[in-house]
Amino acid sequence: MKKRREFIKQSSVGLGMALIGMPGIKLEPTSISEKTKKPIIISTWNHGLPCNDIGWAIINKGGSALDAVEKGVMVVESDPTGTSVGLGGAPDRDGHVTLDACIMDDKHNCGGVAFLENIEHPISVARKVMEDTPHVLLVGEGAYEFAREKGFEHKNLLTEESKKRYEKWLSESQYKPIINIENHDTIGALALDKDGNLSGACTTSGLAYKMHGRVGDSPIIGAGLFVDNEVGAACATGVGEAVIRIAGSALVVEHMRMGKSPQEACQIAIERVISKNKNIKDIQVGFLAIDKYGNYGAYSIHEGFNFAIYNDDFQGLKDSEYFFLK
């Protein structure tokens, strides 16, 4: 284990040093075996399956990766049984369901919303921020007002079930936000379409019973999501604070730019999370990545992270590799 970690660390540092001071250099990934672009959609956790059902139907018919990831994650936002995204998502410790989301396309356009309440599809508001404003991120009331101007309906996202769970938490919790490895199930989706274009989307209700006003990694471009059409795309799930601290998804993409495979790049980012956070036994983080050829990778700190992958060869769930061996 130690030897492998050292090897990854040394090889990535060596390559990085070699590239410093060479602006404009054409970087050709070295560890990608397959040069043919293949459509793919990959997304986090079990709820990636219904997401991919929709997204794959779009890219398989020649639609755009951007539509695939947006429409895919919208299904999860509308599912009242999901406790970590959109409708039915766990509220903050004051009982407010506050949502974070972002989206990024093949032209480096991006948009996000954070701390948004009472709107069922934050991902579509994020897309409107990207397409209809000169800004990247709108938060709170400003994001809500913008969404209403754009025709999004006001909706109470606290379901009877999520209200009951919250009331139980209140009676037992002593009002503390809890960070653990179970309650983070962001949906992140990455797609490569038949035209060879990449896009990604990320949406969540965030850490259950978080402090009012807390924003995680999911609406932050470079943390919860990053896309560079010349290289690849990455997204994150898990404890947002740990992901933000290392600019996680941007780090994954930058390692792919330096020639790492998506799998290697995800491992390197997880090892960075581990090296920069003290309470690593108590938190889960997972990364997903695809490169511009449709190769993919996934890696997490702990066992239990899975993801849905749809391409021409396979359509279903896979378990991620992980750092900590039992």
Ligand code: GLY
């Ligand atoms: N990764 C989601 C969050 O921490 O809010």
